[in-house]
Every structure is written in C-alpha cells, then in structure tokens.
Amino acid sequence: MNIGILGAGQLGRMLALAGYPLGCSFRFFDPTPPSAVSAVAPHMCEHYSNTEALDSFIKGLDAVTYEFENVPVEAAEYVASRVALQPGIEALRVAQDRFAERECFRKLGIPVVDSIELPAVQANESHKGIVSKFGVPCVLKARRLGYDGKGQAVVRSEDKILEALSTLKGQDVIVERLVEFTRELSIIAVRGRSGDPKFYPLIENVHHQGILRTSRCPANRVGESLQQEAEDFATRVLAHFSYVGVLTIELFEVNGKLVANEMAPRVHNSGHFSIEGSETSQFENHIRAVMGMPLGSTRPKGSSLMVNLIGVRPDAKKLLAMPQVHFHWYGKAPREGRKVGHVTAVFKGSEERDSKAQEVLACARGT
Amino acid sequence: MNIGILGAGQLGRMLALAGYPLGCSFRFFDPTPPSAVSAVAPHMCEHYSNTEALDSFIKGLDAVTYEFENVPVEAAEYVASRVALQPGIEALRVAQDRFAERECFRKLGIPVVDSIELPAVQANESHKGIVSKFGVPCVLKARRLGYDGKGQAVVRSEDKILEALSTLKGQDVIVERLVEFTRELSIIAVRGRSGDPKFYPLIENVHHQGILRTSRCPANRVGESLQQEAEDFATRVLAHFSYVGVLTIELFEVNGKLVANEMAPRVHNSGHFSIEGSETSQFENHIRAVMGMPLGSTRPKGSSLMVNLIGVRPDAKKLLAMPQVHFHWYGKAPREGRKVGHVTAVFKGSEERDSKAQEVLACARGT
Numbered sequence: 001m002n003i004g005i006l007g008a009g010q011l012g013r014m015l016a017l018a019g020y021p022l023g024c025s026f027r028f029f030d031p032t033p034p035s036a037v038s039a040v041a042p043h044m045c046e047h048y049s050n051t052e053a054l055d056s057f058i059k060g061l062d063a064v065t066y067e068f069e070n071v072p073v074e075a076a077e078y079v080a081s082r083v084a085l086q087p088g089i090e091a092l093r094v095a096q097d098r099f100a101e102r103e104c105f106r107k108l109g110i111p112v113v114d115s116i117e118l119p120a121v122q123a124n125e126s127h128k129g130i131v132s133k134f135g136v137p138c139v140l141k142a143r144r145l146g147y148d149g150k151g152q153a154v155v156r157s158e159d160k161i162l163e164a165l166s167t168l169k170g171q172d173v174i175v176e177r178l179v180e181f182t183r184e185l186s187i188i189a190v191r192g193r194s195g196d197p198k199f200y201p202l203i204e205n206v207h208h209q210g211i212l213r214t215s216r217c218p219a220n221r222v223g224e225s226l227q228q229e230a231e232d233f234a235t236r237v238l239a240h241f242s243y244v245g246v247l248t249i250e251l252f253e254v255n256g257k258l259v260a261n262e263m264a265p266r267v268h269n270s271g272h273f274s275i276e277g278s279e280t281s282q283f284e285n286h287i288r289a290v291m292g293m294p295l296g297s298t299r300p301k302g303s304s305l306m307v308n309l310i311g312v313r314p315d316a317k318k319l320l321a322m323p324q325v326h327f328h329w330y331g332k333a334p335r336e337g338r339k340v341g342h343v344t345a346v347f348k349g350s351e352e353r354d355s356k357a358q359e360v361l362a363c364a365r366g367t
Numbered sequence: 368m369n370i371g372i373l374g375a376g377q378l379g380r381m382l383a384l385a386g387y388p389l390g391c392s393f394r395f396f397d398p399t400p401p402s403a404v405s406a407v408a409p410h411m412c413e414h415y416s417n418t419e420a421l422d423s424f425i426k427g428l429d430a431v432t433y434e435f436e437n438v439p440v441e442a443a444e445y446v447a448s449r450v451a452l453q454p455g456i457e458a459l460r461v462a463q464d465r466f467a468e469r470e471c472f473r474k475l476g477i478p479v480v481d482s483i484e485l486p487a488v489q490a491n492e493s494h495k496g497i498v499s500k501f502g503v504p505c506v507l508k509a510r511r512l513g514y515d516g517k518g519q520a521v522v523r524s525e526d527k528i529l530e531a532l533s534t535l536k537g538q539d540v541i542v543e544r545l546v547e548f549t550r551e552l553s554i555i556a557v558r559g560r561s562g563d564p565k566f567y568p569l570i571e572n573v574h575h576q577g578i579l580r581t582s583r584c585p586a587n588r589v590g591e592s593l594q595q596e597a598e599d600f601a602t603r604v605l606a607h608f609s610y611v612g613v614l615t616i617e618l619f620e621v622n623g624k625l626v627a628n629e630m631a632p633r634v635h636n637s638g639h640f641s642i643e644g645s646e647t648s649q650f651e652n653h654i655r656a657v658m659g660m661p662l663g664s665t666r667p668k669g670s671s672l673m674v675n676l677i678g679v680r681p682d683a684k685k686l687l688a689m690p691q692v693h694f695h696w697y698g699k700a701p702r703e704g705r706k707v708g709h710v711t712a713v714f715k716g717s718e719e720r721d722s723k724a725q726e727v728l729a730c731a732r733g734t
C-alpha cells in the first residue's frame with residue numbers, strides 16, 4: 001500500500017518506520033527542508049498551496065494521512081477530494097482552533113477549563129479590561145498554530161496583562177483559567193475503519209517551558225475509574241468525527257477528576273514509549289487503521305519511561321550501555337528547544353522504573 | 368552514521384529499519400533490481416566488478432557491512448581497503464566455501480559432519496567410484512553459491528549417484544554424510560568492537576526442501592550444557608576472525624550433542640523472531656556492533672514462533688487479527704520458493720506457543 005503523509009517531522013519518520021514492515025511505501029509532503037524523514041523516505045518539499053505539487057504527490061497513493069495538525073485545511077481538503085484522507089478534515093479543522101476544540105469538548109460533555117474568546121487581540125485597555133474581568137491567574141493562548149508552548153502567555157497579576165497581550169498581538173486568542181492540576185496525563189486512542197476503538201493506558205507527562213520532557217506509561221496511581229473516564233472522553237470524540245487513526249487527548253487531573261486540555265488528531269509525543277513499551281506501537285496502529293487492517297494489542301509490555309532529547313545530542317554510547325534503554329535519534333540538527341530524539345526505557349514494573357528514572361534522565365541529559 | 372550495505376535483500380531491509388532509529392543512514396549496493404530495499408533506502412544497482420560504481424557507493428560512508436555471504440570477495444576487498452568493512456574479509460571468504468568452512472570448524476575443534484572434497488565434479492564413473500566408496504546415503508553440496516537448498520543433491524542409493532553428480536556438473540563439490548539428526552538448531556551470536564560477545568538462546572528450525580519454514584526461540588528442551596556448547600562454538604569462531612557483528616551457526620543436534628553444519632557471517636533468517644521476541648533484535652545489534660556502540664540485551668521477551676511466508680501473500684487481515692502476531696512483508700513480488708515475508712508470534716511461554724502454533728501456521732499459509 002502506498003501511503004502519503006502530510007508533514008515531515010519525527011512523527012512521520014516513525015510512522016514510516018512502523019509501516020515498512022507491513023509492506024507499505026511512504027512519501028512525504030511538507031514545505032520545510034531538510035526534514036526528519038529525508039533519510040527514510042522521499043520528501044516532496046513544496047508549499048501546501050501548490051496544487052500542482054499536491055497532484056503529483058498523491059499520484060499512485062492509496063491513502064493519505066497527516067502527522068502535523070497545522071497542515072492547512074484547504075490543502076487537506078484538496079487531497080481528500082482525490083484520495084482517502086484519514087483522520088478526516090473535520091478533526092483536523094477543530095484541532096487547529098483552540099476555541100472550536102473547547103466548543104467540541106463541551107458539546108460532547110467533556111469537562112474543559114473555563115475560557116473565553118478574544119478575537120484579533122490588541123494590547124489595549126479594552127482588551128485588558130476583558131482579561132481583568134475574567135480574572136488572574138490566567139493563560140492567553142493563540143487560537144491557532146500553537147505548539148510546544150509557543151503562542152502562550154501566563155498572566156499572574158493584573159499589571160502584566162498588557163505585556164502578555166502584546167506578545168500575541170494581532171492573533172485570535174482564548175483566555176483560560178490557569179488550572180491548579182495535580183498532574184498532566186494523556187490518553188492515546190486508536191479507531192479502525194470498523195469502528196471498535198482501542199486505548200493505551202493513561203500516560204503521565206511532565207512539561208517544562210511548554211515542551212514535553214518525560215512520559216511514563218502506565219501512569220502511577222490510576223484506578224479503573226480514571227482510565228474509564230479518559231476512555232469515555234476519547235470514545236465520544238472518536239465517534240463524533242467517525243475517526244480513523246490515532247487520536248490523543250491531553251488531560252489535567254484536578255481533584256481526582258479529568259479535564260480535557262487539547263486534542264491532537266495524530267500520533268503523539270507522549271506515545272513514543274509504545275514502540276518498545278506496547279505490544280503494538282501507536283505508529284503501527286495508526287498505519288493499520290489507515291490501511292483498513294485490524295488493530296493490534298495496546299497492552300503494555302512493562303513500565304516505560306520516555307525522555308525527550310531536546311536541543312542536544314547525548315552520549316549514545318553511555319545510553320546504549322544501559323540494558324533497558326532504547327535510543328531514537330531523528331537525524332535533525334540540534335538547536336535550542338528542538339526535539340531531536342528520545343529515549344525509552346522499559347522496566348518490569350513501575351517501582352523499578354521510578355527508582356531508575358534519575359539514572360536514565362541524567363544519562364539522557366548528559367548531566 | 369552513514370552505513371553502506373552490500374546486498375539488497377530482506378536482511379538488508381531489516382538492518383536499515385533497525386538502524387534508522389539510531390540515527391543511521393543507509394545505502395545499498397547490489398546488481399539485482401528491483402530489490403527488497405527499494406522502498407526504504409537508496410539502492411545502487413551495479414555489478415560488483417564495477418569499481419567506479421563502488422567508489423561512488425562508498426563516498427561519504429562511515430562503515431560498510433554485508434547482508435549476503437556471496438558478495439564477491441574481490442569487491443569486498445576493494446571496499447575494505449577504503450572504508451571499515453565489518454564483518455571482515457576472512458569470515459566472508461570462509462563462509463563462501465563449504466570446504467574451507469568445514470576446515471575452519473575442524474581447526475577450531477568444532478564437531479562437523481564427515482565429508483570429503485570432490486573438485487570440479489564430472490558425472491563420470493571415477494567420481495561415481497569416490498562417492499560410492501564414501502558411502503550412501505550422502506549429500507552432494509556445491510562448495511560455493513548454495514543457499515535455500517540450491518546446489519544440493521541427496522543420494523540415497525548407489526544407482527542414483529551419477530544422476531546426482533550431473534545436477535552439480537562442473538562445480539567443486541563436497542560429499543557429506545547424511546546426518547540422522549534429532550533436530551536443527553541455530554545459535555546467533557554478536558560481538559562488538561570491544562570483543563565481549565552476546566548470544567541469543569538456541570533457536571529450533573524446521574526446513575523443507577532446503578528452505579527454512581519455521582523457527583522457535585527459545586528452542587524447547589535445551590539444557591544449560593547444550594546452550595553452553597553452542598556458545599562455545601560461536602565464541603571460538605568469533606575470536607578466530609576478530610569478528611564484529613552478528614554471526615550465525617547452523618547446527619544439528621545428534622544424540623544430544625551439537626554438530627556444526629554451516630556458518631553465516633551475517634544476520635540470519637532464523638533470527639527474525641528477535642525483532643519482537645528479544646529485547647534487542649539481531650538487526651539492531653548488528654548495526655550497534657558496526658557503529659562501535661555497546662550491544663543490547665539478547666534476552667527473550669517471551670516464546671517466539673517465526674513462520675516464513677514463501678511464494679504467496681497470505682491474508683494480512685486475518686493474520687493481524689491474531690493478537691500475538693506481527694506481520695512482515697518485504698515488498699517483493701511473490702513467486703514459487705521465494706521468501707516474501709514472515710510472521711512472528713510472541714507468547715508468554717513455550718507451552719502456549721506450541722499449542723497455538725498450528726493456528727498461526729494455518730493462517731500464515733492460508734490453509
């Protein structure tokens with residue numbers, strides 16, 4: 001099966017590596033060179049608005065998917081009118097817009113953080129008034145194109161409102177209550193064409209400066225009801241979009257209950273552990289779904305710790321000398337704040353994982 | 368790290384897929400198009416005697432390895448004089464020649480089957496006399512270029528000697544006692560640059576018409592002493608060649624003892640199970656060795672059954688619907704006797720594996 005992927009980052013790279021054993025071929029489309037996929041598959045480096053290039057991209061493809069939720073909807077629509085695109089356009093459209101995403105969650109009865117909309121924000125007194133009325137501490141988030149903490153500003157006191165507004169000047173914004181969460185979790189779900197979804201166990205995530213640093217799966221202290229709650233949320237979203245593929249919902253745990261933060265209509269950084277830590281990885285399951293194949297088991301093979309490698313290349317020799325460690329390098333040039341690889345260590349149980357975590361972290365960070 | 372691979376079959380394909388996560392790039396050299404690697408890496412399709420093409424192949428490479436033991440030694444020597452080639456030339460040379468291989472095993476004190484040499488065989492009466500004197504039943508094997516049962520003829524009665532000789536006309540041959548073995552096993556070993564070898568558990572193999580059909584790892588009924596015996600054999604061969612990479616020795620079990628049949632200076636079909644069935648696959652460990660990285664754990668993750676897909680494409684949907692099954696398709700056109708994919712099923716224990724084996728086999732063979 002020939003599969004085209006819109007976007008050409010490490011998520012796409014890992015999708016291709018998971019799909020090759022199944023006999024698939026891959027081709028990527030993305031305007032930014034050089035890419036994390038260059039070494040593993042052909043990358044057509046053209047603008048999304050270039051329909052001639054899109055025509056040539058989709059020629060001979062059996063299916064198209066995306067690995068990046070900011071693919072322009074128009075380009076996705078153009079592709080979808082010519083070849084099967086999964087997940088569908090609506091999921092993409094909603095996931096691109098934090099406001100639409102909140103509305104969608106609300107409509108589906110999924111708890112979200114209080115928020116209001118602030119269209120085309122200007123750093124002036126009237127906007128300051130609205131934010132002030134909403135109350136601090138709060139977070140301003142660009143409605144569109146935010147990722148890895150970009151397009152966000154936390155406002156902790158009223159006198160900082162104008163300053164925060166000015167960083168998002170000219171963009172549509174949502175103003176959101178700053179949540180006092182116990183921890184951040186994510187649920188990764190996958191749905192095939194036949195509709196029967198599967199779920200990975202809840203993942204516990206730690207972010208720093210808006211960038212995911214570590215994930216643990218299964219998360220500690222997750223009762224059946226918390227897992228069930230997360231699966232219920234995901235089930236509603238999957239059904240709503242007649243979704244095919246992997247869907248991720250980022251969640252906050254607040255007073256023992258879950259609140260949805262955002263969704264990603266794609267494989268997700270918090271699911272990288274699944275390459276070695278699950279019977280079937282999120283990448284393989286996404287490809288299986290797109291191919292119309294039965295989904296594989298999402299059962300964990302142990303207790304996994306995933307550490308993102310950000311901005312620097314660690315000493316691979318030291319890392320690989322640790323028996324539980326699997327090293328992933330994306331072939332990108334290291335620069336500050338850039339995800340250039342990750343490390344997954346799989347242990348028999350969560351106690352062993354948590355006792356060895358510092359050692360893995362120190363080795364991954366070269367400290 | 369940029370790695371070049373001589374040969375372009377499924378072993379090369381799986382080497383590349385194992386090496387990409389480590390950040391390696393791959394390039395293949397082999398005269399036969401189209402190849403199993405075409406979808407996953409650039410393939411330079413030129414004759415091994417074309418040194419200009421070899422020059423352009425090795426340009427920018429950090430290391431070269433091979434995935435096929437019949438790469439002409441001259442080409443390997445040409446490459447090795449310009450860039451690090453692992454495993455080395457001597458292992459390649461010996462593995463290409465069944466007679467030299469036997470001599471090598473004998474010299475290292477590794478038991479082999481009785482055999483004699485029969486240079487440039489003619490199907491005439493004098494050669495018939497030699498074979499007759501050696502005794503039947505016996506096997507005639509071409510010294511060179513045999514694989515998957517090709518270049519072999521079993522002689523069960525004296526009146527069939529001439530007929531058997533005629534099938535190997537003009538080739539150097541060894542005549543070998545037909546072994547009454549209990550079963551066929553293989554040991555896969557890997558040695559890094561620092562020299563400390565690691566071993567996978569003994570694998571039990573079933574061949575039919577000279578082609579490997581199934582492998583089980585760990586093999587049943589393997590005591591510590593049998594495993595130790597196999598590891599001792601491999602250790603001697605590895606040390607003899609100052610070997611770097613994966614080495615496979617095919618063995619017969621005869622009256623509870625091991626007899627070496629042949630060696631392959633490369634990753635091996637009987638080790639495919641290790642992709643899902645071992646903590647580190649044979650492919651990743653070979654790449655780690657070639658890169659000069661520490662080797663990964665060879666510990667089994669369960670009890671694996673590997674079934675080769677030969678000549679036909681099975682119903683992937685049915686296979687993938689079995690929860691323990693992993694499907695591998697090499698992207699080759701099916702034709703009779705050709706290995707076009709494999710299936711690995713990993714179970715918690717060997718009893719479960721053996722009780723489910725028929726079901727997996729039936730599904731893989733579409734029967």
